Amino acid sequence: MENNNSEDNPKRTEERRERRYQCRFCNYSTDGCGNFKRHERIHTGERPYSCFYCSKSFASSTNLKTHVRLHTGEKPYACSYCPYTANEKASVKSHIFSRHMNQSKTL
Ligand SMILES: [Zn+2]
Ligand SMILES: [Zn+2]
Numbered sequence: 032m033e034n035n036n037s038e039d040n041p042k043r044t045e046e047r048r049e050r051r052y053q054c055r056f057c058n059y060s061t062d063g064c065g066n067f068k069r070h071e072r073i074h075t076g077e078r079p080y081s082c083f084y085c086s087k088s089f090a091s092s093t094n095l096k097t098h099v100r101l102h103t104g105e106k107p108y109a110c111s112y113c114p115y116t117a118n119e120k121a122s123v124k125s126h127i128f129s130r131h132m133n134q135s136k137t138l
């Protein structure tokens with residue numbers, strides 16, 4: 032419209048294909064509405080996922096799921112060396128590191 036040089040050159044179309052969603056805060060752009068909304072939350076600090084059990088809220092559903100396990104007591108991550116289980120993958124990792132890695136020469 033305002034760009035009146037070689038508007039109808041088909042070869043240029045692919046190069047300057049525009050992404051539909053352009054971030055207002057940085058130069059991130061995407062075709063996916065979902066991606067875009069998730070991205071803008073980086074800037075707005077919006078946290079649409081709130082916990083059912085307490086008033087905490089989270090920016091992503093994954094973070095919320097991890098948090099909710101604190102209430103439900105669900106511990107889907109298990110140590111492969113002993114019966115230890117945890118609600119976060121990172122906890123199992125640090126458990127393995129501190130309980131099983133350090134004492135490799137104890138036997
Ligand atoms: Zn942005
Ligand atoms: Zn909660």
Ligand SMILES: [Zn+2]
Pocket residue numbers: 110111112113114115126127130131
């Ligand atoms: Zn263990």
